[in-house]
Amino acid sequence: MPADLIHLVRHGEVENPHGVLYGRLDGFGLSDRGALMAKAAADSLAGRDIRSVVSSPLQRAQESAAPWIERFQLELELEPRLIEPTNRFEGLNLRRDIPRDPRIWPYFLNPLRPSWGEPFTSIRRRMMAAISDHWAAVDGGEVVLVSHQAPIWMVALSVARKPLPHNPSRRRCALSSITTLARRGDTFVEVSYAEPAAELLTGAIDTGAV
Numbered sequence: 001m002p003a004d005l006i007h008l009v010r011h012g013e014v015e016n017p018h019g020v021l022y023g024r025l026d027g028f029g030l031s032d033r034g035a036l037m038a039k040a041a042a043d044s045l046a047g048r049d050i051r052s053v054v055s056s057p058l059q060r061a062q063e064s065a066a067p068w069i070e071r072f073q074l075e076l077e078l079e080p081r082l083i084e085p086t087n088r089f090e091g092l093n094l095r096r097d098i099p100r101d102p103r104i105w106p107y108f109l110n111p112l113r114p115s116w117g118e119p120f121t122s123i124r125r126r127m128m129a130a131i132s133d134h135w136a137a138v139d140g141g142e143v144v145l146v147s148h149q150a151p152i153w154m155v156a157l158s159v160a161r162k163p164l165p166h167n168p169s170r171r172r173c174a175l176s177s178i179t180t181l182a183r184r185g186d187t188f189v190e191v192s193y194a195e196p197a198a199e200l201l202t203g204a205i206d207t208g209a210v
Contacts, residue, residue, distance in 0.1 A: 003051065003135045005142040005191070008152045008179040011056075011064035012037030012197065013204045021210060023090035024083065030063045033204060037176035037197035042067035044178070044196035050074070051141035054134055056082040056148060064176065065146040081130035082147040087117030087210055094210070112165040116210060120164035123154045128188075131155065135183060149173045150210075155181070159188050168210050174198070175206055 012034030176197040
């Protein structure tokens with residue numbers, strides 16, 4: 001019997017004092033507040049039958065998975081398909097750099113794809129494949145997949161049968177949020193969305209992805 005539930009967990013706040021878009025860049029781990037967010041997420045499912053914890057290979061995701069590993073006494077599995085999308089703005093502060101550098105402007109040509117990085121359809125394809133594989137890899141119980149805002153939002157739109165193009169500023173995927181899926185027939189559906197770290201979101205820096 002495969003998993004009963006799949007929990008898509010976003011990482012916590014990242015230490016990012018310069019407000020750059022960190023994407024897949026190395027060296028961006030959780031802030032102190034981000035670590036508290038990650039713990040709040042894991043604590044929110046205390047007592048549940050978590051059978052597997054799987055993380056994007058990026059540092060911030062692995063650090064966000066650590067409280068889950070500690071609480072449920074499991075070994076962390078890394079999954080490349082859960083990673084942040086590629087984009088051409090890594091290392092830039094978009095509010096500061098876009099007006100100053102016209103070389104950036106052409107990358108905004110097609111936000112429906114988007115033209116600045118990995119296509120939305122590619123993100124959806126790899127995420128849904130990873131979800132299906134890890135859903136089938138356990139014998140009952142629940143699975144935690146620690147990922148990033150854009151990939152999780154692609155899944156949420158997909159299972160809701162909504163178009164993938166969207167305004168990134170309107171994503172419903174807060175830091176350390178949990179989007180929970182269940183299998184219904186031959187497809188996945190969203191059964192809940194929660195923000196266990198809601199009390200820590202005020203003042204948090206969340207500028208690392210597009």
